[in-house]
Amino acid sequence: MTAADTRTPPGPPPQPVLPVLPVPPGPARPEDLVRHVDAVSARLARLRGPLDADDAFEDTRRLAGELGLSTGDLDARLRRGLAQTGSLGPDESAEYRRNLRALFDTTGVRDPARPTPAELYRALHHTGREVAAQLAAALPAGSGRTAVFLGTDGEFLKPCHDLLASSTDASRVCYVSRLALLGDAERTVLARTSRQVFGPAEVTARGAAGRQRAWMDNGLVASQLARLITAAREEAHAAPGGPPFEELFLRRFAAEARYGTDQARRMRRGELTLYGTPLAQTDAVIRQSITTGLFARVCRDLAGRLPVTGRPMTLVDIGANGTQPALLMGAARLADEHADVRVTLFTSHPGRWGRPGVLFRTAPATRLFALGTESVKTFATDYGAVAGGATHTVKAVDHDQQLLAHFKHLAFHRAAWEVRAGR
Numbered sequence: 080m081t082a083a084d085t086r087t088p089p090g091p092p093p094q095p096v097l098p099v100l101p102v103p104p105g106p107a108r109p110e111d112l113v114r115h116v117d118a119v120s121a122r123l124a125r126l127r128g129p130l131d132a133d134d135a136f137e138d139t140r141r142l143a144g145e146l147g148l149s150t151g152d153l154d155a156r157l158r159r160g161l162a163q164t165g166s167l168g169p170d171e172s173a174e175y176r177r178n179l180r181a182l183f184d185t186t187g188v189r190d191p192a193r194p195t196p197a198e199l200y201r202a203l204h205h206t207g208r209e210v211a212a213q214l215a216a217a218l219p220a221g222s223g224r225t226a227v228f229l230g231t232d233g234e235f236l237k238p239c240h241d242l243l244a245s246s247t248d249a250s251r252v253c254y255v256s257r258l259a260l261l262g263d264a265e266r267t268v269l270a271r272t273s274r275q276v277f278g279p280a281e282v283t284a285r286g287a288a289g290r291q292r293a294w295m296d297n298g299l300v301a302s303q304l305a306r307l308i309t310a311a312r313e314e315a316h317a318a319p320g321g322p323p324f325e326e327l328f329l330r331r332f333a334a335e336a337r338y339g340t341d342q343a344r345r346m347r348r349g350e351l352t353l354y355g356t357p358l359a360q361t362d363a364v365i366r367q368s369i370t371t372g373l374f375a376r377v378c379r380d381l382a383g384r385l386p387v388t389g390r391p392m393t394l395v396d397i398g399a400n401g402t403q404p405a406l407l408m409g410a411a412r413l414a415d416e417h418a419d420v421r422v423t424l425f426t427s428h429p430g431r432w433g434r435p436g437v438l439f440r441t442a443p444a445t446r447l448f449a450l451g452t453e454s455v456k457t458f459a460t461d462y463g464a465v466a467g468g469a470t471h472t473v474k475a476v477d478h479d480q481q482l483l484a485h486f487k488h489l490a491f492h493r494a495a496w497e498v499r500a501g502r
């Protein structure tokens with residue numbers, strides 16, 4: 080036996096050192112978000128397998144170095160990254176903290192104020208398992224459809240879905256902010272009067288739809304969509320054996336885009352500023368939007384915002400009312416009545432939409448799923464800056480939250496890998 084025969088057999092080769100993805104904090108463009116998520120998905124797909132907590136921590140340390148940050152206090156930076164809320168109002172902030180504490184309790188974090196990197200990785204991995212399992216159930220692989228994830232929530236949904244589907248071409252991210260649905264005059268007036276309409280918190284109390292309303296929700300397109308969706312959903316829910324939501328909504332949507340029937344009704348009844356305390360100037364700007372045909376114009380333009388994939392699309396979003404995916408589905412069918420565009424909406428109340436249809440389906444959004452998709456992201460919609468007059472709508476978050484998002488991606492990658500292996 081030679082000396083070589085007594086050596087411990089070599090283990091698997093180390094993971095390749097892949098480029099990290101630094102993003103400068105501050106104002107950004109929607110295409111920056113899309114490019115970043117595409118790059119993250121491609122990077123994770125090139126890993127030969129999932130990283131454990133120690134390797135994920137070292138990978139995140141490399142990103143800190145690329146960002147020009149000190150690397151000796153990385154665990155403290157990751158904890159500071161948890162301070163974000165990713166929400167508009169105080170109710171959402173409190174809910175985020177409650178859900179985070181429940182997650183830490185479930186996963187055995189000894190001191191929630193100072194989770195260790197290993198504890199934090201375990202908690203994020205637990206969340207990632209929920210997200211990956213829900214995605215796998217709602218969006219089966221091999222459907223021949225492209226999943227289009229809407230907004231900043233696509234940052235974690237796309238890489239998870241791509242790994243489950245074994246292809247980075249399985250999905251896209253499309254960013255259409257609620258701010259993009261506003262006319263120029265609406266944007267100016269509604270932002271300027273936000274505190275007068277909504278009070279110091281600048282949001283309404285949480286309503287039956289499941290979330291708070293803010294100044295941009297009073298814009299004509301968003302408020303009109305809320306009326307159309309609510310009417311169709313209530314009718315579908317009240318008559319389980321009747322037409323599904325999609326049929327009722329698309330009929331109302333097409334009629335409204337062509338004839339403006341409900342908008343005319345709002346004018347007659349003075350139902351213009353729908354949320355908060357109406358003001359003469361907010362009523363006036365909504366009236367102006369109606370008379371100048373803003374709703375139909377935005378609906379026509381939105382069809383061109385969807386990515387061109389060459390395959391049928393399923394728009395995927397998480398929310399209470401499904402405003403954006405319903406709007407984009409309706410806009411696509413206005414442009415082409417044969418457009419094969421469907422919706423999967425993750426929502427906390429999936430049973431409120433009547434019987435399942437073909438074009439519009441709901442899936443349960445548990446608190447853990449929502450926590451995993453809606454928090455600790457690299458990009459956010461910069462509502463506060465826009466209210467102050469800024470022209471951009473998207474921002475890259477601070478370095479601490481970026482580092483935590485990177486760490487979270489690696490935990491989610493492990494979770495999706497395990498869910499795929501267990502199918």
